[in-house]
Amino acid sequence: MTEAGPGPTRAPTPPGALAGIRVCDFCGQLAGAGATKWLAAFGAEVIRIEDPVRQGRWDILRGIGPFVDERRGLELGGGYNNHNTEKLGVTLNLRTERGRAMLAELIAQSDVVTENFAAGVLERWGFGWERLRAIRSDIIYVSNCGFGHVGPYRSFKTWGPIVQAVSGLTFASGLPDRPPAGWGYSYMDHTGGYYMAMAIMLALIHRRRTGEGQWVDLACTEAALTLAGPALLDWTVNGRPSRREGQPHSNRSPSPPMAPHGIYPCAGEDAWVAIACRGDDDWARLAAVIGEGWTGEAAFASRAARLANEDALDARLADWTAGLAKFEVQRRLRAAGVPCSAVQTPGERVDDDPDTRDLWPTATHTAIGAVRVDGIPVRFEKTPWRIERGAPCLGEHNEAVFGRLLGLSPAEVARLAEEGVI
Amino acid sequence: MSALAGVRVIELAREPIAFAGKLLADMGADVILVEPPAGDPARAYPPFLEDLPGPDRSLWWWHYHTSKRGVVIDLDAPEGRERVKALVAGADVLLESEPTGRLAALGLDYDDLKAARPELIFVSVTPFGRGSANAAAPVTDLTVLAGGGPAWSCGYDDHALPPVRGGGNQGFHTACHFAVMSALTALIWRASSGEGQFIDVSMHGASNVTTEAGSYSWLVARQTVQRQTGRHAQVIMTQETQMRCKDGRWVNTGVPPRAPGEFGAILGWLRELGLAESFDDAVFLEIGAAMEKPITYDLIGVDAEATAIFSAGREALALIAENVTAYDFFVGFQRRGIAVGPIYAPEEAFEDEHFVARGFQTEVTHDDLGRAFRYPGAPYKLPASPWRICRRAPKLGEHDAEVLSGLELPSGRRPP
Numbered sequence: 001m002t003e004a005g006p007g008p009t010r011a012p013t014p015p016g017a018l019a020g021i022r023v024c025d026f027c028g029q030l031a032g033a034g035a036t037k038w039l040a041a042f043g044a045e046v047i048r049i050e051d052p053v054r055q056g057r058w059d060i061l062r063g064i065g066p067f068v069d070e071r072r073g074l075e076l077g078g079g080y081n082n083h084n085t086e087k088l089g090v091t092l093n094l095r096t097e098r099g100r101a102m103l104a105e106l107i108a109q110s111d112v113v114t115e116n117f118a119a120g121v122l123e124r125w126g127f128g129w130e131r132l133r134a135i136r137s138d139i140i141y142v143s144n145c146g147f148g149h150v151g152p153y154r155s156f157k158t159w160g161p162i163v164q165a166v167s168g169l170t171f172a173s174g175l176p177d178r179p180p181a182g183w184g185y186s187y188m189d190h191t192g193g194y195y196m197a198m199a200i201m202l203a204l205i206h207r208r209r210t211g212e213g214q215w216v217d218l219a220c221t222e223a224a225l226t227l228a229g230p231a232l233l234d235w236t237v238n239g240r241p242s243r244r245e246g247q248p249h250s251n252r253s254p255s256p257p258m259a260p261h262g263i264y265p266c267a268g269e270d271a272w273v274a275i276a277c278r279g280d281d282d283w284a285r286l287a288a289v290i291g292e293g294w295t296g297e298a299a300f301a302s303r304a305a306r307l308a309n310e311d312a313l314d315a316r317l318a319d320w321t322a323g324l325a326k327f328e329v330q331r332r333l334r335a336a337g338v339p340c341s342a343v344q345t346p347g348e349r350v351d352d353d354p355d356t357r358d359l360w361p362t363a364t365h366t367a368i369g370a371v372r373v374d375g376i377p378v379r380f381e382k383t384p385w386r387i388e389r390g391a392p393c394l395g396e397h398n399e400a401v402f403g404r405l406l407g408l409s410p411a412e413v414a415r416l417a418e419e420g421v422i
Numbered sequence: 423m424s425a426l427a428g429v430r431v432i433e434l435a436r437e438p439i440a441f442a443g444k445l446l447a448d449m450g451a452d453v454i455l456v457e458p459p460a461g462d463p464a465r466a467y468p469p470f471l472e473d474l475p476g477p478d479r480s481l482w483w484w485h486y487h488t489s490k491r492g493v494v495i496d497l498d499a500p501e502g503r504e505r506v507k508a509l510v511a512g513a514d515v516l517l518e519s520e521p522t523g524r525l526a527a528l529g530l531d532y533d534d535l536k537a538a539r540p541e542l543i544f545v546s547v548t549p550f551g552r553g554s555a556n557a558a559a560p561v562t563d564l565t566v567l568a569g570g571g572p573a574w575s576c577g578y579d580d581h582a583l584p585p586v587r588g589g590g591n592q593g594f595h596t597a598c599h600f601a602v603m604s605a606l607t608a609l610i611w612r613a614s615s616g617e618g619q620f621i622d623v624s625m626h627g628a629s630n631v632t633t634e635a636g637s638y639s640w641l642v643a644r645q646t647v648q649r650q651t652g653r654h655a656q657v658i659m660t661q662e663t664q665m666r667c668k669d670g671r672w673v674n675t676g677v678p679p680r681a682p683g684e685f686g687a688i689l690g691w692l693r694e695l696g697l698a699e700s701f702d703d704a705v706f707l708e709i710g711a712a713m714e715k716p717i718t719y720d721l722i723g724v725d726a727e728a729t730a731i732f733s734a735g736r737e738a739l740a741l742i743a744e745n746v747t748a749y750d751f752f753v754g755f756q757r758r759g760i761a762v763g764p765i766y767a768p769e770e771a772f773e774d775e776h777f778v779a780r781g782f783q784t785e786v787t788h789d790d791l792g793r794a795f796r797y798p799g800a801p802y803k804l805p806a807s808p809w810r811i812c813r814r815a816p817k818l819g820e821h822d823a824e825v826l827s828g829l830e831l832p833s834g835r836r837p838p
Contacts, residue, residue, distance in 0.1 A: 017611035030634065042607050066635070066643035078642035079635065148803075153776040157761040161653065161663065165674035166752075168768030170652065172589030173576060179664055180672055180765050181586040184575030184647075184655035185634035194599040199802040201606035202425040202449055206807040208613055210423060214806035221771070222782055223801040227590050228768035229485035234469040235769035236796040237481055243767040250589035253564065255482055256437070256467045261564060263573065263584040270581050274568035278560075334559040341561070341569035343585050346633075346640035346647065349571055355550040355626050360641060372641040377627025378604050379551070381620040383611050 016043015017383035021204065024103075024110040025049065025087065027196075028059030030186060031160065031220060032116030032144055033083035034193025035200065040086035041376055041385040047106065047401055048084060048392060052091035052422060056394050058117075068368055074394065075367040081391040082373045085363045089392025090401050091422045094125045098421045103127065105406050107135045111207075112200055116144040116192075119154045129215045138213040140203040144196045148219030158220065160186025167224030172231070172242065173250050181250075191227075192220035230255060252310065259306035260286075263343060264318045266326040272343040273326040275317065275333065279303060285336040290320050365390025398422050424450020425807035429514045429609065432506070433490070434497075435462040436519040438625065439547050440486035441591075442598035443517055446605065447489035448800075448809050454509060454825055455490045458497070461818045471791075477818055478790070484815045488786065488797070492816025493825050497528055501831075508829040510535050510542060514612075515605050519547045522557035532620045542618040543608040547601050551624035561625065566593035570629025575636045575647055575655035585649060596632050597625040664765070665740055671748035672765040679735040679760060680717045685710030687758035688738045695745055706734035772798070788814050 021044040025036045040046040050056035055074055057063070066078040093099040107113060113132055115122050122128065122143070132139050143149060146158025146166075161182070164170045170182035199216045207213055225232075234240045242248065253261040253276065260283075261276045277283045280303060287295035294300075294316050299309040306313050321329055326342035333340035342348070349356055350372075358379075360372040368390060376385045398417070402408045408416070416422045429451040433443040435458075447453040466475065467482035495509075496502035507530070510516060516535070518525065525531040532544040546552060549561040564587050567573045572593070573585040604621045612618060630637065639645040639657060647655035652664040652674065663675050679685060689707040692698040710717075710731040721728035739762075743751055748764040755762045764770075771777060784799040800809035 017607045020614075021610075038603060038607075066639045066645060068642055078638055082638045082641075147776060148780060151776045151780045153756070156756040157759070158763065159676050159761060161674050162676050162761055162763035165763035165765045166771060168766050168771050169588070169590070170674065170765050171767045173586055174589075175578075175583065175586065178578065178583075179666075180652050181577050182652040182664075182674075182765075183572075183588050184577065184649045184653070185572075185636060186654075187572070187588065187592065187632065187634075190632045190634065191596070191599065194596075194603060195801050197603050198445070198599075198606060199804065201603070201610060202802075202807065203804060204610060205606065205613075206423070206425040206804070208610075210806070212806050214804055217803045218801075219780065222777065222780065222799070225768065225771055225777065225782065226798050226801045227592065227595055229798055230467075230469065230482045231590070231768045232772055232798050233481040233485055233795070235772065237471055237484075238469060238473065240469070241767060241769050243770070248589055250587050251564070251584065253562070254468065256464070258562065261562075263564075263568065263587070265584070272568075272573075272584055274565050274573065274587075276562040276564050278562065282560075334556070337558075337560060339560045339562045339565045341565035343568045343573050344571065345574055346571065346636050347644070349569070349630060350637060350640050353569075355554050355556060355624070356630050359627050359630055360637075374631040374637055374641075376600075377551075377624045377631055378600055379622040380604070380608070381622075382617060383608075383619065 015383070016386065017380065019043035021045065021112070022110045023047065023112045023114055024107050026113070026115035026117065026122065027144075028116065029061060030079070030083050030189035031192040032114065032196065033059075034190055035144070035196035036087065036114060037083055037085060037193075038197045038376070039200065041387050042383065043386070046087040047110075047397075048087045048089045049103070050089065050091050050394060052093050052395065052420070053095065056091075068371055078371070081363065081365050081368055081371060084391030085373055085387045086389050087392055088397040088401055089395060090398050091395035093421055096421050098416070100126060102402070102406060102421070104135050107132060107139065109405055110136070110139070111204065112140045112142065114142050114144075114196070114200065116196075118157050119143070119145050119147070119149045133213060136213075138207055138211055140200065140207060140213045140216070142196060142200050142203065142216040142218060144192060144218040144220060146220050148222060149217045160189040163188040163192070163220045163224055167221045168228050168231070168242075169224055172228065172248050174248050175251070176246050176249050188220055188224050192218070192223055195223040257303060257307060259303060259310050260313050260317050262314055262317075264314070264321040266321050266324055266329060268325060271326045273321055273329045274341050274343060275321075275329075276339040277306075278339065282338050286333065286338045289332050289336050289338070292320065361387040363387055363390040366393050366396060395422060423807060424810065425804060426451035428452070430454065430512060431515040431517060432456060432509050432513045433517045434520060435464070437464050438594045438597060439517050439519045439601065440464065441595055442545075442547070442601040443490060444486055444488055445598065445602045446515070448811055450807070450810070451515075453490040454821075455487060455492045455816060456495050456506065456509075457492060457818060459494055465818070485797070487815035488811045489813055490816055491821035491825060492819065493822050494819035497530070503528055503530060504831045505826060505829060506530055507535065507538065508831050510539050511830070513539070513542060514609070515543045515545060517545050517547070517601065522548065536618070540618055541612060541616065543605060543612065543621065544618070545601050545605050545621045545623060547597055547623040547625065549624070550626045552622045554624075563587070563591045563593040566597070566625050566629055570626050571633040571636050572629055575633060575649055577649040578651045579659065581649070593625065593629055597623060597628045600628045661736070665743040667743045667748040667751050668745055669747040673743060673748050673751050674763045674765060675739050676761045676763070678732065679739075680732065682711050682713045682716070684760055685713075685731065685735055687760060688735060688742075691742060691754060691758060692738055695742065697741055697745060701738060701741055703730070703734035703737060706731045707738060710735065784811055786811050786814055790817070
């Protein structure tokens with residue numbers, strides 16, 4: 001692991017699984033930052049590079065809420081801190097010749113260069129693929145943007161919601177005869193980041209075996225489109241479009257066929273419970289818990305019948321759930337072996353749910369202080385992830401990184417700051 | 423050369439992990455899919471080729487099991503368990519999502535296998551993680567997304583309507599993404615240490631950390647986001663971002679225009695369409711276009727002129743939407759530098775010229791049917807070690823002979 005410079009004292013832990021890998025990281029927002037957050041949590045040295053002239057404002061999350069208290073400012077954004085834990089932060093003004101030279105020196109000592117700018121931005125700064133591999137012949141370069149660097153829409157720009165709209169994810173989420181409900185957050189910023197992390201590691205594995213670097217062109221819209229496989233094959237094989245009468249109805253499940261399958265109202269304000277019966281056994285168990293005569297009606301006797309009469313089934317089931325608290329339904333149906341979950345609020349799943357107990361590590365940010373963040377939902381027996389340090393403040397590790405990697409003295413680093421290079 | 427060429431993965435067939443195996447297989451890993459004698463239940467998942475059910479006709483099966491080889495092993499029979507051990511002796515990764523306690527009862531859990539194969543990376547994907555008090559509770563994609571946070575954030579402004587499950591089995595997909603990231607991380611570490619390890623992936627945990635501000639608004643500020651139609655769940659209700667176009671199709675208008683160049687572009691397009699004359703607030707677009715800096719959010723609702731300019735921008739988008747198709751709205755605004763998108767059905771994206779030009783459509787030959795079909799393609803382009811579907815999904819026991827016949831069973835017996 002790297003020497004972090006000023007910061008909290010770090011307890012000794014086993015070396016990270018990705019220790020020794022250095023990433024020259026231009027990623028921001030979530031689609032990019034989420035990818036390098038994984039690498040950093042497993043011990044890679046991720047050096048986040050930001051623009052001192054714009055004070056890192058390219059990453060809109062830097063200065064926007066949530067905030068821990070009444071303070072506001074570019075160092076205090078809660079989302080930025082969440083997505084950039086365990087990274088080092090440096091500044092480089094690439095408008096200056098010295099800034100570009102320092103970047104080249106950093107790249108020469110890095111394994112990976114990552115970015116999620118609009119297509120062509122890094123190239124316009126003079127660090128396109130040809131230049132990167134001229135600096136280091138086995139460099140891995142992973143770019144992540146909405147439409148990728150090739151194709152008719154390469155100049156088009158996206159945010160997570162646009163990626164989700166274009167790729168069919170928004171369309172596929174909703175109730176019939178209503179507008180698309182879509183995703184109430186940037187699912188594809190998270191997921192684009194996961195694919196970016198996979199791409200980086202796949203390229204590292206390839207390089208270890210062959211000595212060869214490469215440029216990975218990741219288009220978030222394309223990654224998203226791979227998530228609609230069965231619907232796409234229904235189209236290409238059977239010619240059946242998913243834009244058709246009665247669709248989408250995403251709280252139901254035609255494949256695998258399940259009924260009942262939905263989200264039902266419970267007692268209390270905006271309280272809901274999800275129930276799914278995988279087959280007749282689940283239905284028999286659910287019917288036993290409900291204990292009302294209607295569950296024995298022929299209309300609900302088989303899965304095929306329940307699928308054919310799903311509107312009536314849902315109405316009956318909703319009448320039953322509406323009189324109960326959501327966690328009471330969950331408790332009773334889980335005990336009976338029926339798939340069931342309350343729709344949990346953020347507070348319920350973060351604070352009260354024993355199954356997320358180890359999921360929210362406390363990270364210490366130099367300006368914000370100690371705050372809980374998203375952890376990693378995975379336990380490694382021998383090389384556990386570690387999230388202790390919060391996101392870097394702007395240029396927080398200039399002295400440490402430029403000193404250690406570029407051999408600059410603190411006085412030289414101070415002078416570069418005065419000259420507007422860093 | 424494929425990135426994962428030579429990496430052997432044993433996948434004990436279960437619906438929640440099918441996608442993880444595919445992601446590894448399409449990058450070149452030799453994934454051996456182990457099914458029970460009756461076949462995996464997912465072979466019966468619709469849709470089917472020509473709508474006719476059959477064990478080799480499920481398009482669900484076709485999609486999730488590309489590039490894998492398939493064998494039949496009965497884990498309930500002693501000889502079947504010997505075969506699994508023999509397979510593991512030559513494997514790098516084992517992927518499993520068995521009911522809690524089943525592998526331990528069969529003598530096939532990590533602790534049973536590691537001594538004979540210390541290099542093994544054992545990836546366990548379970549609903550709540552190993553050791554959870556809820557380990558026996560069955561889940562589906564729906565219940566994972568309901569308990570894990572995504573459903574709370576998805577739905578409509580009208581909270582009398584239920585929260586919505588995002589479509590397409592994304593709860594299981596998210597767990598698979600973490601399983602694959604974990605396997606790759608462990609492979610990298612093994613290359614230097616020589617050691618395998620046990621990895622415990624929680625589906626519930628995976629969804630919990632895939633909610634963007636849903637989780638961190640609470641973690642940071644103890645604030646609760648509320649679901650809103652087709653846009654980000656937030657602590658406060660915000661304005662609609664979806665608009666319906668002339669052709670009845672919807673578009674997502676993204677982040678509302680705030681920059682001078684954007685107001686200028688909108689005004690320019692209104693004029694081209696002959697709509698500027700009838701748009702009463704065109705003057706505010708002109709003022710917006712002449713600003714020196716973008717409007718900042720803190721001025722909206724506070725500064726009268728900034729608010730009027732901001733509103734005029736949104737109303738102009740709505741007016742243009744009424745007068746053009748969703749596709750023209752998308753391309754027209756994107757060519758003017760404003761990020762919007764059409765709300766495509768998946769097949770409409772698949773057929774769009776951009777994805778066609780990028781080569782996303784991938785032809786897969788079904789030798790048994792004498793036909794080839796178009797499949798979704800690569801999630802990422804690694805030119806030196808490309809993604810590739812190397813074969814269609816396996817029939818039941820299709821590769822028994824080539825995979826199992828040469829196995830050395832731990833007991834020293836050769837299989838019959």
